[in-house]
Amino acid sequence: MALVKPKRADARRNFDQIVAAAETEIARHGAEASLEEIARRAGVGSATLHRHFPSRQALLEAVFHDRVEVLCAQARELAGHPDPGAALGGWLRAVARYGATTRGLARSLLDGGRAAEPPRDSTCETMLVDAGGELLRLAHAAGSVRPDASIVDLLTLVNAISLATEGGADAAAEATRLTDLALEGVRPRS
Amino acid sequence: MALVKPKRADARRNFDQIVAAAETEIARHGAEASLEEIARRAGVGSATLHRHFPSRQALLEAVFHDRVEVLCAQARELAGHPDPGAALGGWLRAVARYGATTRGLARSLLDGGRAAEPPRDSTCETMLVDAGGELLRLAHAAGSVRPDASIVDLLTLVNAISLATEGGADAAAEATRLTDLALEGVRPRS
DNA sequence: CAGGCAAGCGGGGCGCCACCCCGTTTTTTG
């Protein structure tokens, strides 16, 4: 929470240019976009890219941080909703839709979960876990969610759906439909 | 259905050796294993590998064909089960477990679904769709599955779960748990 | 405002990979 180590002006400029270039390049070619190409489009040597982002995952986190923050803000907003079960469901649907339509995001979150590296705080994954955890807590209290469902389970499920539907025709609709299926269950309600 | 074009003896031998090498190499390094390394271990030039398998997907299909066939056989067996809903559920759980514990399989099925290439029949995906479709038909008839759930939906869901849990500690248990969650629904049963 | 120094830069090299060309070898066939 302390202020970040101040960077030199050119370093910050390059950092931003790399993130911007990565954003368009990942949107075009997915999470496996060429780092060399990103550096080229950012007008930067490839060594500079690797210095700022020691791993592909680090770059992905930087690219998607803002978008994930938006989802977290939505979660905080929904926390005031009168029906906690509906709030949680709605948020999970939103997460699924977001992941399915934003190329690379789902893959990024998946790898983030398995990172062998120092699980630095404030990763996209922990942000979502924290924001969603509160919604789940409320839903649990209201008895509208199975008690054995954890937030990590739910996010894994939703993220898996994003991953599987990403890139298909009308990925948003597909992701929403599958999320509905998983939330309501495959067996018909009595 | 007709007999396949007879191959030369050495061609068949190399084919088999490549598949065997790919099997161990994919088990070790996942679906993105190095094709060069596979060729090397098979004692074959890389050109030979590319001649037999024009795409990575083609190789994956060859490697996993037998294992998928086993799953399909299980489905046919379960078709005689007295409770069609339980039969379908059990089979989907089995598919999830299989995909989560067999490195590369889930990825292979996912890419297979989005293949831009000639969707040749008898792919792993169509095999599973056919075998599972029969189970779903029976379950639908018995009213133990939501009518709007298609077999493609269910397999996509289950495969997504495999993909997300693959590689984690105790992937089988995790995959089974998430599949349960999706089948029963996140909302508690009344 | 000037000078020194550390922080940052990026060209270029290394090792690995997918994919393909084409002269050579092996198998089949009549």
Next chain:
DNA sequence: CAAAAAACGGGGTGGCGCCCCGCTTGCCTG
């Protein structure tokens, strides 16, 4: 057994991720 057909594989090409190291640039102090 010889010629045609089929398959083989060494080696080339282009691209990539990653890193080393001599050079440049911005910053901070006096």
